[in-house]
Amino acid sequence: MDFKDFELIYKNNRHEIKDKQKIKSNLSEILGDNNFSDSEIDIFAYTKDSTMIGYNWTLEGKIAGLADFIIWPENKNQIIKILHLANSEEIPVIPxxxxxxxVGGAIPIRGGIIIDMKKFNQILKINEKDLTVTVQSGINGMNLERALNHKGYTCGNIPQSVQMSSVGGWTAHKAAGQFSTKYGKIEDIILGMEIILPQGDIINFNPIVRKATGPQLDKLFIGNEGTLGIVTEVTLRIWPYPEKRALLSYAFHTFEDSLEAVRQILREQIYPAVVRIYDKDETKRHFLHMEKANDKVMVVFVCEGNERLVNLEEEITREKCEQNSGVDCGVHPVEHWFETRFRVTETSATPKMQITFDTIEVASSWENAAKMYHHVLDSVKKLKGVILFTAHVSHFYPNGVGMYFTFGGVETGEETNFDFYQKVWNATMEAVVASGGSIAHHHGIGINRARWMGVEWGKSMKIMKEFKKILDPQNILNPGKVYENIWHEGVD
Ligand SMILES: Cc1cc2nc3c(=O)[nH]c(=O)nc-3n(C[C@H](O)[C@H](O)[C@H](O)COP(=O)(O)OP(=O)(O)OC[C@H]3O[C@@H](n4cnc5c(N)ncnc54)[C@H](O)[C@@H]3O)c2cc1C
Structure with a gap:
């Protein structure tokens, strides 16, 4: 099948470049002939990101967005020149x-130039005294972690997607890794950044531990999703590679008991690197072969770091689990988690079975966590077509949690798979909002969640849009995302 046979979903407000030949020769001048492409195969490769419904669309012969050019800049000067060109010609640029x-953040829904950051892949400096690493933003997460491990360090941000995501993507989408309860989320790990603004100016945020120099402008760019600037360099905190790892697991009778045990652990200022609470259905998905987990809520812990501290963390973790009726399940469930933690076969397997599958991560205070969990479950499980709906809690703070729902199902009656997808997302978001939670914990907004941004931000949404206008008056940087609700355009 030729890619032109695919139906373009977001076509109505796509920016049409009037003189493509002229832009092509401009790109050639700026980048040389090897760093850009408008070949069909390249354009097709960049029609989607990993948004789950995108896999169903591909199988149905649909594509979400169509760029005009893909470019692979090698230095900042080239990026600046590209942004000048894009502003003068009003062409969208999508990092x-x-x-x-x-969530569709990198899909070129308005056409234009995809600026692929993969050639920005260098480690610039490891500072062993300050415990920092400075990298170019396009570096792959696993390449960075391996290089750090080799020198006896870890950066502590290990998302499930570490093998297929970059530091720039983590920064732009505000990522959280599997070891986040100890090392923090990406906003805790980033110390400094270099950003190229939409009109081509470079700004730097020095990697100094703290500054009382007015409002923290740097925070505006963490989670900016490629709409306010292009991240070119990032300085991250690093840590000595853990001396010891203790693997623990406990099975609980109820979701509430497991939450309470973990809340009490964190209250003691004990931060296991990994804590994962699986609700009963998700425990079945992952630990069906373990008898002790039968009809239970499984919780796995990894305590790591200095040996003496790890011993104490282990002792207090065990004490709190046992005080909340946890049953010790040994190291095996944690070893099983280590073996399978990057396995996501459902993502590619389910669309082929015409199943619509996705995950939704949200956040809550401790006070509302169990209430939110039950409210979401009650709202979604009663929907027609749902065949799987499970949850785990995997990011913890002394003041609340990040919760992660997984669903799978089939459209029924007159519904399309998009209707079904919407139905589950809507029910989840409504229940989260009604329970006082936040609509997103670490996947970001993109195009999928933009329709709830008004609900989440209220009057502040207007200020966010003003910021966008000030920094990007021509709206060239990743248009149609975060601040605009375009999700339904062209989708039927
Ligand atoms: C199987 C799987 C598991 C996942 N697990 C996790 C997880 O554990 N934790 C987690 O947080 N996320 C997870 N994700 C989501 C995803 O990996 C993250 O959102 C990640 O941060 C995206 O990084 P990326 O480099 O692939 O960025 P992309 O998908 O290429 O881009 C993401 C967004 O960032 C923008 N962007 C990219 N680079 C730059 C830059 N240099 N400057 C400005 N903007 C930029 C893009 O325009 C886009 O809006 C998972 C995804 C999958 C498919």
Whole structure:
């Protein structure tokens, strides 16, 4: 099948470049002939990111967005010149890293130039005294972690997608890794950044631990999703590679008991690197072969770091689990988690079975966590077509949690798979909002969640849009995302 046979979903407001030949020769001048492409195969490769419904669309012969050019700049000067060109010609520019985003953030829904950051892949400096690493933003997460491990360090940000995501993508989508309860989320790990603004100016945020120099402008760019600037360099905190790892697991009778045990652990200022609470249905998905987990809520812990501290963390973790009726399940469930933690076969297997599958991560205070969990479950499980709906909690703070729902199902009656998808997302978001939670914990907004941004931000949404206008008056940087609700355009 030729890619032109695919139906383009977001076509109505696509920017049409009037003189493509002229832009092509401009790109050639700026980048040389090897760093850009408008070949069909390249354009097709960048029609989607890892948004799950995108896999169903591909199988149905649909594509979400169609860029005009893909470019691979090698230095900042080239990026600046590209932004000048884009502003003068009013062409959209979409930063693209590894395309592992799951909310459509990197899809070129307005056409234009995809600026792939993969050639920005260098480690610039490891500072062993300050415990920092400075990298170019396009570096692959696993390449960075391996290089750090080799020198006896870890950066502590290990998302499930670490093998297929970049530091720039983490920064732009505000990522959280599997070891986040100890090392923090990406906003805790980033110390400094270099950003190229939409009109081509470079700004730097020095990697100094703290500054009382007015409002923290740097925070505006963490989670900016490629709409306010292009991240070119990032300085991250690093840590000595853990001396010891203790693997623990406990099975609980109820979701509430497991939450309470973990809340009490964190209250003692004990931060296991990994804590994962699987609700009963998700425990079945992952630990069916373990008798002790039968009809239970499984919780796995990894405590790591200095040996003496790890011993104490282990002792207190065990004490709190046992005080909340947890049953010790040994190291095996944690070893099983280590073996399978990057396995996501459902993502590619389910669309072929015409199943619509996705995950939704949200956040809550401790006070509302169990209430939110039950409210979401009650709202979604009663929907027609749902065949799977499970949850785990995998990011913890002394003041709340990040919760992660997984669903699978089939459209019924007159519904399309998009209707079904919407139905589950809507029910989840409504239940989260009604329970006082936040609509997103670490996947970001992109195009999928933009329709709830008004609900989440209220009057502040207007200020966010003003910021966007000030920094990007021509709206060239990743248009149609975060601040605009375009999700339904062209989708039927
Ligand atoms: C199987 C799987 C597991 C996942 N697990 C996790 C997880 O554990 N934790 C987690 O947080 N996320 C997870 N994700 C989501 C995804 O990996 C993250 O959102 C990741 O941060 C995206 O990085 P990327 O480099 O692939 O960025 P992309 O998908 O290429 O881009 C994401 C967004 O960032 C923008 N962007 C990219 N680079 C730059 C830059 N240099 N400057 C400005 N903007 C830029 C893009 O325009 C886009 O809006 C997972 C995804 C998959 C498919």
């Amino acid at each position: 693209y890293a590894e395309g592992s985003g799951v």
